[in-house]
Amino acid sequence: MSFPTVLFTPLLVLVIIYWVVVISLGADFESGAVLGIPAPIYISLFVALAWFATLSGGEWHGPVPLWVIPIAAIVLAAVIARLLAIPLQRMLPDGPDASRADFVGLTCVIRTGRVTDAFGQAEVHAADGSSAIIQVRQAGRDELHAGTVALIYDVDPEGEFFWVLPADIARKGL
Template sequence: MGGFFEAALSFPTVVLTPLLVVVIGYWLVVVVGGADPDGDGAGGEGGFLGFLGLGGVPASVVVSLLVVFAWFATLAGSQLLGAIPAALVLAAAVVVAWVVARLAVLLIRRFLPAGAEPSRADFLGLTCVVRTGRVTRTFGQAEVHAPDGSSAIVQVRQAGDDDLRAGTVAVLYDVDPDGDFFWIIPADIAQN
């Protein structure tokens, strides 16, 4: 084990060892709930990471991958290629880390959701068809079709005394997040 620590604390690996300690500490804080790894956003395709081909994944993940791969490449390179100058090993390790991190980012991007998460507010303004016998202030269901073609059965309520029966076309005009239902009005009234 002494050889490992000696290699980790010798040039060029020692340049990246403090960064590796910071990355490990950061992810320990994330594990116990003290930080949000998505707090820095999804990295987008723009910016410096996007320019490097590393966008679309949270920056904390990208930086962590770069540090870990560069640290491991300097450790392996300095031990396997002892005759090569240490500065050249460090430069090669950074290039290797970028290539491996780029491949990892491409794989990770496949598993990340694309776009914003859907919400109930996406249904507001859409028409629905009442599916229950009637809709009251406390009861009712309707079928709504999203722009992507999917449909959902949602809980609906009406504030007025309109006769909303099965088959009636209505408009979802508000959502009650506490009650988990939509307020509806007949479509013919909504058009006026």
């Protein structure tokens, strides 16, 4: 509870309270990303690292003036958090791709004059009631035009579009 650690102690307490609430209530964070990982994870990592760096620096600062330690701690925490963000990006599912997969199996309404293997848009309604305009493609030569109901059967994450087929053909196949 002494300088310079006291600067980051309240932030660390807030981070701990946040994660206790998230874990105990099973809450989900839908906030933006920082360096490719969810902001709460990055901020928590940064605060914990800065707190530890000021604690360590306060004990072993030697001839360095004590006021330099918080500045060094911020720089060090930012660098280490960035280095840790790289493997975390690979371990965490991508937000947009994870939500795209939720559309597979739903029906959509075609909004363009036609759908080909290289062009088309549709409107889809998610389970939560929200709607989205998505890019769609078809593998066959079915007549998919504005107003046609189609079934989303796959997603292409690299091309950022969905594969569709007419909903009436999908029902006959079942």
